[in-house]
Amino acid sequence: MNIDNIWNKFLSIMKTKLNSLSYDTWFSTSKLVELNEEHAVIIVPTIAHKKHLSESYIDIISDIFNSITGTNFNFEFVLENEYNNKKITVKKEEEEELGVPYNSSEKANLNPDYVFENFIVGESNRFAQATALAVAENPGKMYNPLFIYGNSGLGKTHLMQAIGNYIVKNTNKRVLYVTSDQFINDFLGLNKKDKDGTNFDYVDLFKDKYRNIDVLIIDDIQFLGNAPKTQNEFFHTFNTLYDDKKQIIISSDSSPDDLKHLEDRLRTRFNWGLKVNIFPPDNDLRREILRKKMANMDFSRHISDDAIDYIANMCPSDVRSLEGALTRVCAYSTIFFQEEITLDLTIEALKGTITPMTNFKNDIQKIQRVVAEHYNVSVEDLKSKKRVATIAFPRQIAIYLSRQLTDESFPKIGIEFGGRDHSTVMHSCDKIEKERKENKQLDNIINEIISKLE
16 A cells, blocks of 8 residues: 555545544645655644644544554654755655665664674684675675574674675665564564454555665574465565665575475575575684673673683583673672682682583594594594595594584694695585484484593
């Protein structure tokens, strides 16, 4: 329903609620000229109209608009010359034609704190960060769509919003960040009914929000759901943006191929661009994250290296739990008036709150020996260039476990496996992680090997 239809429906309802004199005096000469998100602009003929409508009629106006659109608008009553001279809100079509900046993180639904400058880079996320920056510098021209995936708490949302904030700051392009839940909720409103039982179709508003943009960033696509209609709407939204060479950025906890509940045509399109995996941070990166967060906190206490190491070792899997542990330790030291955050204080503060990933110390050589023994091959085979399946697959499992159960970086692991480069190591980790989710037998084998390492 376009703006004229909304206004005409509003007038028809208002006419039933007022006598003819009041209606003709206050509404017959007024006109709705803008309806953007939660803001409505109505042109009125006189200053008296501005005052009277905003003071005496605002409640009934709001109620009627809400019954028609399902939205609570903020109303602005203006004279025609004010509207023309001040251009209170430039229409979206005019913004694109004139190149008027749309550079508000708030309008784009972005958190302004998520920027590249405070995204801490290590071996586990370097490739993802580099591709994200490349997209931010040239949106719509390369890596489209950009699909970022990895476990929760590794920085996917930070990286996606950093792209959005960079584009908002440096270009006039329109950016929209939403979660899949927000997309679903907006879609569910497409068939809203007003109080009269009339089917209100605000497809125009929906399409304007999601298709009249230059960059769409959608988080947690795995929650898009099983509903065919929702997936169909996203499919058409994707196609419209892609065909118009608009940038699409998507995140998920799994790679596109693992999103089995989504339609094949969606997963196919997610594979059109570039897929990048964010891995859990290695020990060096975890320490760096803790030091940077400590430096950025308004906190005067000193934390020892031992305490940093302890937190890093206790929270190996994701950045969010790492930061949460540090926050708890800092709060504990404040409550108990401790000037220095020592190892003993850190252990006490985290007692019973975090279960470490392993209770044992592993090294790559030990993992190589155990995996080689399990598959009846030699450690030399695992380090060799041999590509036969009976050696290549155990090698990939050993590489995967070396990443999961030690603090070593990708390059270090590669060196221990015959001088392989870090991209080969990352591929092995990604492959085994995926197959482990799909293959219960393989998962059992890996758990059996892990039990031998304890």
